[in-house]
Amino acid sequence: MASVAEIKSRLQKLTMPVLRKEASKLIVKSQDVINAKRAELKSGLRPDGNIIGEYKSDAYKKEKIIQNPSAGGTVDLIRTKSFSKKLFVQNSKPSHFMFESTDEKSTMLFEKYGEDVRSLNQKTFEEVWRLHLAKDYIAALKKITGL
Numbered sequence: 001m002a003s004v005a006e007i008k009s010r011l012q013k014l015t016m017p018v019l020r021k022e023a024s025k026l027i028v029k030s031q032d033v034i035n036a037k038r039a040e041l042k043s044g045l046r047p048d049g050n051i052i053g054e055y056k057s058d059a060y061k062k063e064k065i066i067q068n069p070s071a072g073g074t075v076d077l078i079r080t081k082s083f084s085k086k087l088f089v090q091n092s093k094p095s096h097f098m099f100e101s102t103d104e105k106s107t108m109l110f111e112k113y114g115e116d117v118r119s120l121n122q123k124t125f126e127e128v129w130r131l132h133l134a135k136d137y138i139a140a141l142k143k144i145t146g147l
Contacts, residue, residue, distance in 0.1 A: 002147075010145040017094075022140045023133075024091045032132040036124050037099050038084045044071030047121045052077065052113055077109060077117070 002010070027033055044051050053075035055061040065073040078084050083103040090100045098118040100106065110117060 007147065010147055013144055014141060018144065019141075020094050022144070023137060024094075024097075026133045026136055026140070027097055028089045028091050030089070030128070030133060032128050033089055033097075033120065033125070034087050034099075036128050037087055037120050038078075040121060040124065041077045041084055042068060042070050044068075044074035044076040045121075046114075046116055047119045048116065049121065051075070052117065075113065077113070083109060 040047070041052075046052055051071075051074040055064065055073065055075065061073040064071065064076070064079075068076050068078060070076070083101050083105055086102040086106075087099050088101070090098050092098050097120075099120070100118070101109075
């Protein structure tokens, strides 16, 4: 059994930079985070819960309702699915994550629909963290501390 002093010493390894680094590693490689963003796009929603946009053409809107009823005829950014299939998470600065896509249309789509489309709804992220990432995060911290 470790002494209180030894436990304290081990826990001091968990500095904010270490905690952020371990969380970042999990978030960036998480397929669950990417799938959550894909679901958000499929619903036609921005991270704040508002719709991404409306189509100008009623004929195209009807076509999109048939293709993706989840978005109800609003912009969903999944017509060919190339953009959403090529999504990845980028850790641009500490505790700040953005979605990028290697799809050739990604720059145009982000410019047209706004930079906020690069993020994920906070409640959704918290749910993904709780259900899919927290256990691995705790395991990583235990490994670092040896506890």
